[in-house]
Amino acid sequence: MPELYDNPLYYEIAFGFRDIPSEVDLFEKCFQLFSGVPVKSVLELGCGNSPHMEELVKRGYLYNGLDLNTIMLEYSRLKAERAGIDVNLFRANMNDFAFDKKVEFVFIMLGSLFVTSTSELEAHFNTVAEVLTEGGLYLLDWCIQDEPLRDGDSDSWEMERDGIKVKTTHSCRIISRTGQTVEEQLVLEVDDNGNQHKITDKAIRRGIYPQEFLSFINNHLHFEFVGWWNNWDLNQPLDKAGVFSRPIVLLRRV
Numbered sequence: 001m002p003e004l005y006d007n008p009l010y011y012e013i014a015f016g017f018r019d020i021p022s023e024v025d026l027f028e029k030c031f032q033l034f035s036g037v038p039v040k041s042v043l044e045l046g047c048g049n050s051p052h053m054e055e056l057v058k059r060g061y062l063y064n065g066l067d068l069n070t071i072m073l074e075y076s077r078l079k080a081e082r083a084g085i086d087v088n089l090f091r092a093n094m095n096d097f098a099f100d101k102k103v104e105f106v107f108i109m110l111g112s113l114f115v116t117s118t119s120e121l122e123a124h125f126n127t128v129a130e131v132l133t134e135g136g137l138y139l140l141d142w143c144i145q146d147e148p149l150r151d152g153d154s155d156s157w158e159m160e161r162d163g164i165k166v167k168t169t170h171s172c173r174i175i176s177r178t179g180q181t182v183e184e185q186l187v188l189e190v191d192d193n194g195n196q197h198k199i200t201d202k203a204i205r206r207g208i209y210p211q212e213f214l215s216f217i218n219n220h221l222h223f224e225f226v227g228w229w230n231n232w233d234l235n236q237p238l239d240k241a242g243v244f245s246r247p248i249v250l251l252r253r254v
Contacts, residue, residue, distance in 0.1 A: 004186055004188065004199050004200070008075035008076075010188055010199060012051070013160070014159055014166045016159050023232065028059070029234060030234075031105070034227075034250060035137050036135025039061065039105045039136070039137075040062060041105075042063055042105040042107065044063070044064070044106075044107055045094040045107070046067055046108055047067045047073075048069070048072045048076075049072060049076060049079070050063075050087075052107075054079070057083075057086075062087075063085075064087070064088045064089075064099070065089045066092050066094060068092070068094075069091075076089055094113075094114075095123045095127060097127060101131075103131060104132075104136040104137070106131070106132050106137070108139075108143065109142075110142055113140060115206050121206065125222070129253060137250060137252055139248060139250050140248065140249045141232075142246050143249065144209065144228075145207060145244065146241075146247075148177075151173055152173075156169040156170070163192075164193065166191075168188055168189075169187045171184075173185070181206050182207060183202055183203070184202070184203050185200065186201045188200075210228070224252050226250040227250050230246075232248055
């Protein structure tokens with residue numbers, strides 16, 4: 001069966017519902033309001049097809065992208081070549097990597113923080129702290145959840161581009177309630193101009209809940225909590241949200 005992350009075009013279409021310029025607008029608003037240093041260089045963790053890459057470079061930022069999948073990285077490299085832009089893309093594990101330069105902004109999209117235990121969570125933040133300049137920001141998109149996932153929870157959506165239709169279904173299965181681990185499954189049903197494909201991916205992740213996360217950060221030596229908001233809107237504090245919709249969390253390196 002085809003691997004999800006070995007099909008970057010279909011993945012890009014599946015998650016093409018985002019308004020990338022508006023999301024970069026929010027990045028820059030956060031830089032203005034909360035960063036302790038001028039932002040010149042950014043690092044995306046789990047960058048995949050690097051949807052924000054071109055917009056960030058267009059606005060004058062140096063873009064660095066990290067991912068484990070070589071096919072995704074090559075797809076991003078080709079995008080950069082076609083756009084005529086210089087970027088730095090490298091293969092590494094987001095929970096244990098080294099980078100020879102400091103950056104002023106790190107971000108991770110669409111809940112791509114894949115850790116399976118508390119020790120991996122700690123390793124991740126310790127690793128990010130090494131690469132992030134003091135005063136710099138770390139933005140996490142959809143990495144915390146408002147309630148425990150349940151067996152059978154699922155949602156689906158459909159996207160289309162250039163005659164390619166992709167229906168995406170996300171579902172989960174509980175592995176351990178005490179370990180807060182679930183198996184997440186993504187299924188892409190693709191109609192590529194009449195050619196049918198079904199692509200499935202499964203991954204185990206540890207759930208992270210708001211107060212737990214806040215306690216973790218408040219006890220971390222190198223990060224301070226800046227704020228959290230619902231639906232990518234700085235006018236919607238997460239504390240007042242009835243239902244979570246793409247919550248974002250912002251941290252600052254100390």
